[in-house]
Amino acid sequence: MFAYILKRLIYAIPIALSVTVVSFVLVYLAPGDPLNAIAPADAPEEVILALKSAYGLDKPVPVQYGLWLLRAVQGDLGTSIASGRAVTAEVLSAVSNTLLLAGMAALGGVLIGCILGALAGYRHGTWIDRVATVISVIGVSIPHYWLGLVLTIIFSIWLTWFPAMGAGPGGSSEWMWDYDHMRHLVLPALTLSVIPMGIITRTVRALVADILEQEFVTALRARGLSGFAIFRHIAKNTAPTVLAVAGLQIGYLMGGSILVETVFAWPGTGFLLNTAIFQRDIPLLQGTILVLCMFFVVLNLLVDILQPLIDPRMGRG
Amino acid sequence: MSASLELSLPLADVAAPAPSRSYWLVVWRQLRRDPMALAAGLILLIIVGAAVFAPWLAPADPYKASMIKRLLPIGSPGFLLGTDELGRDMLSRLMHGGRLSLLMGVVPVLAAFGIGTAIGLFAGYIGGKVNMIIMRVLDVFYAFPSVLLAVAISGALGPGMSNSLLALTLVFVPQVVRVAESVTTQVRQLDYIEAARMSGASAFSIIRVHVLGNVLGPVFVYATGLLSVSMILASGLSFLGLGVKPPEPEWGLMLNTLRSAIYVNPWIAALPGALIFVTSIAFNLLADSVRSAMDIRR
Numbered sequence: 001m002f003a004y005i006l007k008r009l010i011y012a013i014p015i016a017l018s019v020t021v022v023s024f025v026l027v028y029l030a031p032g033d034p035l036n037a038i039a040p041a042d043a044p045e046e047v048i049l050a051l052k053s054a055y056g057l058d059k060p061v062p063v064q065y066g067l068w069l070l071r072a073v074q075g076d077l078g079t080s081i082a083s084g085r086a087v088t089a090e091v092l093s094a095v096s097n098t099l100l101l102a103g104m105a106a107l108g109g110v111l112i113g114c115i116l117g118a119l120a121g122y123r124h125g126t127w128i129d130r131v132a133t134v135i136s137v138i139g140v141s142i143p144h145y146w147l148g149l150v151l152t153i154i155f156s157i158w159l160t161w162f163p164a165m166g167a168g169p170g171g172s173s174e175w176m177w178d179y180d181h182m183r184h185l186v187l188p189a190l191t192l193s194v195i196p197m198g199i200i201t202r203t204v205r206a207l208v209a210d211i212l213e214q215e216f217v218t219a220l221r222a223r224g225l226s227g228f229a230i231f232r233h234i235a236k237n238t239a240p241t242v243l244a245v246a247g248l249q250i251g252y253l254m255g256g257s258i259l260v261e262t263v264f265a266w267p268g269t270g271f272l273l274n275t276a277i278f279q280r281d282i283p284l285l286q287g288t289i290l291v292l293c294m295f296f297v298v299l300n301l302l303v304d305i306l307q308p309l310i311d312p313r314m315g316r317g
Numbered sequence: 318m319s320a321s322l323e324l325s326l327p328l329a330d331v332a333a334p335a336p337s338r339s340y341w342l343v344v345w346r347q348l349r350r351d352p353m354a355l356a357a358g359l360i361l362l363i364i365v366g367a368a369v370f371a372p373w374l375a376p377a378d379p380y381k382a383s384m385i386k387r388l389l390p391i392g393s394p395g396f397l398l399g400t401d402e403l404g405r406d407m408l409s410r411l412m413h414g415g416r417l418s419l420l421m422g423v424v425p426v427l428a429a430f431g432i433g434t435a436i437g438l439f440a441g442y443i444g445g446k447v448n449m450i451i452m453r454v455l456d457v458f459y460a461f462p463s464v465l466l467a468v469a470i471s472g473a474l475g476p477g478m479s480n481s482l483l484a485l486t487l488v489f490v491p492q493v494v495r496v497a498e499s500v501t502t503q504v505r506q507l508d509y510i511e512a513a514r515m516s517g518a519s520a521f522s523i524i525r526v527h528v529l530g531n532v533l534g535p536v537f538v539y540a541t542g543l544l545s546v547s548m549i550l551a552s553g554l555s556f557l558g559l560g561v562k563p564p565e566p567e568w569g570l571m572l573n574t575l576r577s578a579i580y581v582n583p584w585i586a587a588l589p590g591a592l593i594f595v596t597s598i599a600f601n602l603l604a605d606s607v608r609s610a611m612d613i614r615r
Contacts (some may be wrong), residue, residue, distance in 0.1 A: 018457040026473045137605075141598035143549045145556050146572060146590025153583040228405075255462030274557065277472035289469050297460050316318050 001308065008304045016297050023290040024065050027282045048182025060068050061183035064239065068286070077287035084278040087287035090272060092266075095291055098261070098268035102191040104254035109196030110246045118234075124209045132201055137196020144256065148191040155187060165265040188264040192257055196249040201246050207238045240311035247303035251296040340419060347610035353369045354606035357599040364596055368415030377406035379413040379566045399585045401571065402578050403564075408587060411592060414566035417478070418593065421560065421567070422548035424482055429489035430540040436490070437497020438524055438532060442505055455491040463488050467550055471559045481560040486549055489543055496539045501530045538608050545600040552593045568593050 009216030043051075052058040056067060071078070077087035113136075120132035156164035163184050211217065211234050220230050254269070269288055275283035348354045362518035367374060374396070391399045391407075398407040440451040458466065470484035471477075504510065505528070513523050552569030554560040560568040563574065571589040579586045 014453075015456060015460050019385070019460045022457060022461075023469075026469055029470075029473050093423060137598065137601055141549075141594065141601045143552060143590055143593045145553060145595065146587070146594060149576065149579065149590060150587055153579055153587065157580060157583060252462045252464070255465035255468075257424055258468055259556065262557060273468060273472065277468075277476075278557070285469075285472065289465070292465055293461055296462055296465075300460075 003032045003129060004308060005305050008301060012297060012301045016294065019070055019293045020290060021065070023286050023293060024068055025061075026289065027285055030060060070292065072287075077290070078283035079139050080281055080284045081276060082281040082284065087283050090284065091269070091287050094267065094269045094272040094288070095295070097266065098254060098257050098270070099186070099295075100294075101188055101192060101261070101266060101268060102250060102257050104185060105192035105253055105257075106196055106246065106250040109190065109193035109249070110200050111240075112193070113197045113200025114204050114242065117201040118208055120201070120205040121208025121212065124212070128207070132205060136198040136201035136205070139194045139201065141198075142194060144191055145259040145263050147194060151187050151191055152263070166267070167202060188257075188260050188266050191263070192253055192260050195256055196246065196253065199249060200242065200245060204238060204242060207241055208234055211237050240307050242300065242309060243310065244303055247299055247306075251299045254292055254295060328566055344607070344610045346607055351606045351610065352385040353602050353611070357359040357602035357606065360595060361574065361603065364415060364592070365419060367412045368419055371409070371412040371416060375406075375409035375412045377409045379405060379409040380564055381405060388578055388585060390582055391584055398588060399582065401585065402575055407588060410566040410571060411568070411588060414568045414571055414589065415592070417565060418548070418552055418555075418569065419596070421478065421485075421551035421555070422544065422596070423481060425485035425489055425549040425551070426484045426540055426543045426547045428482075429543070430536065431491050432486070433490045433493025434497045434532065434536050437494040437536070438501050438528060440494065441498040441501025442520065442524055442528060443504065444502065448498070448502075449451050451494075455494055458488075458491040463546075464510045464553070468557065468559065469553060471554055476559045476562065477483050481551065484554070485547060488550070489547065492543070492571065493536060493539065497532050497536050500535050501528055504531045534611055536605070538611055541600070541604040541607050545597040548593060548600060573604070 001125050016190055049058070056064055059067070068078070075088055077091065077272060079085070080090060083090070097153065099165070116132045116135060120129040123129055152164045155161045164187070217230060217233070220233060256271060257266075258270035261268045262274065265271070269292055272288050274286060275281065320571060330593075348358075364587070378579040381515065383400070385401050386396070386404040387402060389396050389404075391397075393399055396406055401407055434580065436451065440448045453501040462467070467481075467484045467488050469489055471481040474480035510523060510527055513527055513562050518526075534556030551560065552567070552572070555567050556573045558570075558573065563570060568589040572586070572593075575589070
């Protein structure tokens with residue numbers, strides 16, 4: 001078991017390193033000088049040179065990468081060109097907002113998905129199954145940014161139950177666990193939860209239907225077990241796969257939230273990425289992508305490590 | 318099928334057990350009998366038809382704005398689906414918008430299908446260290462959630478249609494490669510490939526005759542499944558302002574520019590997204606049908 005965890009950890013290192021390379025190099029694909037964002041077009045030569053050395057842009061790209069990585073490891077992602085604030089602080093506050101949104105969406109989506117999927121798998125071929133199938137197809141096909149818009153129209157404009165925008169009253173971006181903030185969370189989280197819900201429903205339904213057909217279930221029935229006892233066996237058998245799928249989904253949600261955050265003006269990484277892209281704020285862009293991807297890498301690692309813990313067959317393999 | 322049996326046959330008869338022409342015919346017949354596939358196909362046919370023939374079918378010029386006719390409701394005389402925030406005819410814009418939206422959804426999948434299959438075949442057939450290096454490099458792309466990767470690439474390259482096409486293709490290629498590579502690796506170890514190699518067939522012709530037919534099926538199924546994702550992502554990029562630029566009609570972009578109109582005329586604002594949804598659900602249903610139709614051989 002320990003050897004397995006160690007192997008996974010070692011395997012994650014080159015992936016993490018390559019992610020830093022991609023996050024750094026990506027921005028150099030872009031045509032145009034990054035200095036254009038800060039220096040006026042008619043700036044004198046000395047000013048340009050001074051700016052270049054201030055942002056470290058006068059060194060060769062590999063050296064720039066090395067220095068950037070060295071500082072990034074120490075938690076310093078540079079200074080945002082647009083706002084002049086430290087990138088690390090900006091990214092961390094945005095990431096915590098995104099994680100909150102993605103976490104809530106994943107929780108709701110996985111929970112509903114498991115219930116729907118289990119019902120559909122148990123009652124294979126009945127109307128419950130058909131309803132669950134339709135819901136899951138809708139869940140994976142719906143453009144969630146549009147769903148957000150439709151939910152806003154229904155629940156904010158017509159019913160005025162929930163606010164349409166922001167993460168708190170008066171456009172505050174500091175999260176608190178009070179009634180007013182939670183009301184702001186409902187619509188974006190609901191919108192985002194539809195994606196994992198569809199996928200989890202589909203997965204659980206197929207798994208449960210599959211396991212019910214296996215011989216050990218017949219054997220359990222033959223032994224006189226029924227209802228909850230059999231359900232426990234099925235739950236144990238589906239858990240590892242569901243965990244793996246759910247883990248990946250949380251990661252995808254951190255990406256998917258970019259669009260939903262735009263719809264609801266949620267102060268998370270999507271908002272930050274938008275600013276970074278349209279103002280060509282390179283340190284901010286690199287930092288946001290890096291932090292998000294590192295979360296994704298760590299998440300994958302956690303799933304890999306947790307899986308054999310709940311499924312002993314895998315640890316031995 | 319055993320190797321000895323095949324070797325005893327004359328060379329011309331060493332037919333690959335790869336799916337033949339009749340296999341695709343069987344799949345086609347299966348699909349024609351599937352009501353879900355028929356319904357999805359019909360919906361797509363209407364949407365694609367309306368988009369392709371938009372210049373002839375659309376009732377008005379999709380670019381012609383009018384300050385006094387802004388955000389007319391659905392069913393207004395002369396404007397069947399109302400007008401947008403600049404007073405342009407919604408029906409015409411939606412029809413024209415389908416051209417770019419469908420193009421941006423389908424082209425990346427087609428490109429990734431071609432490029433990914435080629436890389437996957439190569440990596441899987443060569444095997445060994447080269448294969449390992451290619452697959453490890455592609456693993457890096459898996460460390461990025463796909464929406465983030467698409468946004469990051471097209472954001473880094475700068476807004477624009479060709480950049481978002483490139484970004485989406487880059488997102489899908491590694492996924493297709495994985496499918497193609499795993500099938501190729503399995504097929505490569507079969508006896509009849511060994512037999513073909515011993516009878517002097519070149520690597521290229523082995524891949525073309527014996528491997529490709531086996532790989533194409535699973536990759537095709539995977540790629541049809543990507544169509545719906547690609548539609549949503551492509552329009553999503555335009556929605557963020559990273560894809561098509563105004564005043565070009567495109568569903569994602571229209572959804573973005575009409576966003577402020579939800580307080581005035583919510584139905585109009587919801588229309589472009591509804592079309593993305595319908596297209597994507599049709600693609601998904603079709604992909605499900607293709608998957609089950611092609612499973613008959615397994």
